[in-house]
Amino acid sequence: MPAKTTESPVRLAAETWESLFRAQVAVMRKLQAAPAFKALALNEYDVLFTLSRCPSGWLRLNELNDKVLLSQSSLSRLVERLEKRGLVERTPAPEDGRGILIRLTDAGRDLQKQIGREHVRDIAALVGPALSAAEQQELLRLTEKLRAAVSVR
Amino acid sequence: MPAKTTESPVRLAAETWESLFRAQVAVMRKLQAAPAFKALALNEYDVLFTLSRCPSGWLRLNELNDKVLLSQSSLSRLVERLEKRGLVERTPAPEDGRGILIRLTDAGRDLQKQIGREHVRDIAALVGPALSAAEQQELLRLTEKLRAAVSVR
DNA sequence: GGTCGATAGATGCAAACGCATCTAAATCGG
């Protein structure tokens, strides 16, 4: 396929985004269908995952909201569900009477790890054969740069 | 930031996917908030867009379903809504009594073009400043390669 | 040609979603 992307900057950006988006859809399709997500919706897993990556273990609800593609109200109720299932804990934020802090329970951490292992295998099975290591590193670099630039403020 | 990605292939693939996914979330956040999507949800726009890109103008429902991250039933009802709004048309497929064909109406095409213009501007404003033209081309190439590899069969 | 599994799409239903709004706490300005 010839590179027809020397057209206009606007067009190049649009095509780049569309390609990124379609790739995300294609991969996500496969991942969602995996048995790892019988127990937990992807958004729910994403919250557990994000909490597991947090150094202090605690995250504010609004911090979580930056990571996940959900409205504030939906995230609020999603966390409520996770709490009912005993996967996360809530505490009023000590320094801000409006806020709440969330962290994984032991059960939540276990479930995240278990699903995470399967999930990582699924990802590797999809992405590994598709791109060389060097290409993956470059894709990682570019998407990280894009995310950082878009997320300013 | 040092490249810690020379670890294992599995880990590299997982980090690459996570970075791609987060970038997608970050960009999508901004795009969804744009005034272009007051009139039409993103999934709905995506269907109109896909139809507008189709050479024959007609698409089967199941072909459409490959492009969009929606279940079959959700897409069925989404198209139903678009039809009620006069944006798409349905016809029984001539060669397959089970299938239906969908295409844009004139109103649908107009709306897609109108939103599309705004949308492309929004994308360019986000992606353009984030990556150089060469980087965008490389990102386009890598995501297209990934999508193609994942979509086989 | 008739039966049988597979495929396309529609539909009932409960769960999840976003928007608008509400309450309460923090921050700002005088």
Add this chain to the structure above:
DNA sequence: CCGATTTAGATGCGTTTGCATCTATCGACC
């Protein structure tokens, strides 16, 4: 220090979503 604005999160409500299932047609095979 007090009223006004902003911010964090919860909640009512109508809409959208996915799962399971249903109907109808297609294709394969005997």
